[in-house]
Amino acid sequence: MTVISMNSVHTPVAPQTGVQPMVSFRDVHKSFGALEVLKGIDLDVMPGQVAALIGRSGSGKSTALRCINGLEKINGGELTVCGRNLRARDFELRDLRKEVGIVFQSYNLFPHLTVEQNVTLAPRKVNGLDAAQSRALAAEVLEQVGLSDKALSYPEQLSGGQQQRVAIARSLAMRPQLMLFDEVTSALDPELTGEVLRVIGKLAAGGMTMVLVTHEMAFARQVADLVVYMHQGRVWEAGKGTMLDDPQTVELRQFVGSGL
């Protein structure tokens, strides 16, 4: 298990009246053909909050995450993200994607582009930044992930941990309001997970709203304001990180006990 040292401790945002959740699931259902994968999910993530989705493989964590930025279409219930109704789909998905960044387990960097080009492609093509602006932006986000010296490298020249940090920088370059992380350290050698988790921890400390799927229990406990245990397509248990010390359900107790 990876131990993270962080400079600042993230303080949860106190619930305020009038503040809308950035992500709000209400009885969300999702099926792939006959297979119902999400069986009525309820979940609120407030601005500035970090929610960690945990649970066994196949419990629907990735699917829930992919629904948030519209990669999967929901079949029932209500899902609101950054003020947009994903059930109605009465907006341009691209506009949502400008505000919601996502990072996958498999980095998915563009192999034919340098690190800097990876990071600046979308800001240039989508937001219309010019060469000077995008170079400055690249310098800024690469600094954030500690890779200032790799701007001109190609992905294949980097370690897995470095590639994943580039993927994070690439998302940050769009200046998202919300970041999604899907098991971003699961493909990494154990000695490389720390550098990636530190970057995410720093983002959390900086007040970024995030939903992350993770198997790093210590990390979830440390950065998450809300830990969500998913089981068989449902939110089985949800609460503060301390809920992992005192599971209310047999399933969560077994899950925590299994050391996953």
Next chain:
Amino acid sequence: MLGVSLDQYGFLVQGAFWTAVLSLMGFVGGTIVGLPVALARISRGWFLCRASSAYVQFVQGIPLPVIMFVVYFGVSIYGFDVNALVAAAIAMTLYSSAYLGEIWKGCIQAVPNTQWEAGECLALTSLQRFIYVILPQALRIAVPPTVGFLVQIVKNTSYSVVIGFFDLTYSAKILNNATFKPFVIFTAAALIYFAICFPLSRYARRFELRLNRRNA
């Protein structure tokens, strides 16, 4: 030299020149038609997908010499006096567009789906995703099989002999009638074909090795 005069070898080289011209026309035409075919093959539109697939299967189901005949005689029925070069170029275009379209379709699909998705998640439009993310990767994958197919084009231009187009094969045939030295003349023709094709195959092979090493 071997009972064939230098002038006569020169005649062969002239034929080789027209083989090269026809190959180039077939390749350029095949690219111009084949690229849209490849795009149509991967498109989500039902009609485009079916129509392009039917085109590819239709052309691939007909022997090239028959395509040559159809184009050459088919066009002259309508009173156009097609010269053999134009007919052969059209036939080569049809032929190579079907194969190149299929090759390139495979190259585009060889770029992992996750690359499309990564572009989508960054709010790139589908056209931007194709141009900036998929195409550059597909092009690299496409070089070896495309150059490899160029070799097929060069060799298959020899079928234009059936409509009397003056290329390397045709010039060898004429020369043989004049000299009765079939072994020498056709061996010379073979060597010229080989001299054109071998460097291409080698280049394709080397590029492929380089790609594989990068991906390893």
